Amino acid sequence: MVSLGLVVARFNSSVTEQMEEAARDAAAERDAAVVETIQVPGAYDS
Numbered sequence: 001m002v003s004l005g006l007v008v009a010r011f012n013s014s015v016t017e018q019m020e021e022a023a024r025d026a027a028a029e030r031d032a033a034v035v036e037t038i039q040v041p042g043a044y045d046s
Contacts, residue, residue: 003032005034005035006023007040008038009043010040010041011041012042
C-alpha cells in the first residue's frame with residue numbers, strides 16, 4: 001500500500017476542502033492511505 005501526505009491551505013478553504021476530499025477519495029480508490037494531513041496558512045506566489 002502507498003502512503004500519502006496532504007498539505008492543505010487554509011486560505012480559500014471553500015476550494016481546498018473540496019480538493020482534500022477529492023484527493024482522499026482518489027487515494028481510497030487506488031488502495032493508498034493518507035497517513036498525514038497538515039494545514040498551512042496559504043499559497044506561496046513568487
